[in-house]
Amino acid sequence: MRGPRTRAAAAVHNPLEPRRPRFRRQLPEQRRAALIAATIESLKRYGHEGLSIRTISAQAGVSVGLINHHFPNKDELVAAAFSHFNRELVDALKTAAARADTPAARLRAFLEASFSPPNLDADVLTVWVVFWGIYRHSRPIQRVRRETYADYVRLIRGLLADLLARAAEGGRGRGKGGVNLRLAAIGFTALLDGLWLEWCLEPGRFRPREAVALCESWVEALCRRAPGWNSA
Amino acid sequence: MRGPRTRAAAAVHNPLEPRRPRFRRQLPEQRRAALIAATIESLKRYGHEGLSIRTISAQAGVSVGLINHHFPNKDELVAAAFSHFNRELVDALKTAAARADTPAARLRAFLEASFSPPNLDADVLTVWVVFWGIYRHSRPIQRVRRETYADYVRLIRGLLADLLARAAEGGRGRGKGGVNLRLAAIGFTALLDGLWLEWCLEPGRFRPREAVALCESWVEALCRRAPGWNSA
DNA sequence: CGTGCTATTGTACGATCGTTCAACAAGCTG
């Protein structure tokens, strides 16, 4: 032994200095939110290796034991983080679209938000990949995804439906009944997600505004060739 | 102690039975291939948890020590498995497309192969996700992906270029010069990959042939509206 | 059959994982 242990030394209080607490107690709700944020940040930085109690607690600046005080186990923390992560994304896209007033402007705002920071970020893909990796074997993760993805699809369906209705009234009299809205939404989200994924994996291949243009011309083609489009 | 240890007991040879070797030696090349196959199979079954020396060696039916005899470490085995996995996929798509003789038929064959087993399989997505998870922090994985993805893009560009050339000669005289082939390939792969990903995550949402139809109508629109398409 | 090469085995080791839990202390209350 070559002296007092670190902890004992730190416990000595110099009366000349103001007493500084070694930690700050927080309300469970706030601490839970902080731990969820730390989880996402840890995933962004370290990928799958960031999904560890010790890495997360270090990111949050707390001890390893605290997590199990606020969450029953690691899986519950991860599911909560996934839920928060999803909801924040969908909400951001929703409010971005809601700021515009015409269907075309709403679509453009939605696309701009999709293909610009903070969504268009390789770190965000890292987080997604980790969650996808857990997806198949984790019931809570599956449930969370099903719920928030339904919201996402609803948002996209609404955007497309408005556009198709406008195209029908102002166009050559073709009703939107000729378009399979279900398939249209599926194809549009696929194109969107595929471009997003591609950009994150290799950002140099194309610019974000090119992705927006590709999506917009897809929707234009949809509006133009509405009838006969439900053949599949 | 309640008797001889398992290993000692197994070493006793009953002269009435033919001697059965406890293992079979194999040529390094064959064993390496078997270990790579076991790695992919293990990833399909157990996802990220299948990426473990013990799980892989159990899947291959060998002991834990053998892997480090044929591969310097785990990362090299994983990179080799990733390379094999990629090459097999691209080769399968290539040969499927090569079997047809017209550009349109080649595209259809390519799409059919993309949206049918063994490619269209949630297990395959599981493998992809694991590799994506390693992607950002592993140089060998990045290199392998860059190489095989270039092949993939070349294949798709060829398919699209042939179609556009045919459309130009038989159509209204519009040359394919009006189309940005680079952007077209990017958009097409994004739609393709997005649909594939979507189906694997939730197979009930649409049928594979609907995905094929969406891709084909995208290409149709591309051929029809060739000029002015390079605006982005 | 005996010999040599080496593919293969399986134990051992240190590191790290998620979780538990007794002790500690921050901060409100009287």
Place this chain on the structure above:
DNA sequence: CAGCTTGTTGAACGATCGTACAATAGCACG
């Protein structure tokens, strides 16, 4: 200031990870 509640700490535990390495044994060959 004393007492109490409880958010927080950090050591400890058993399990599992990737790797190393000495011992084993398959099998070709003289």
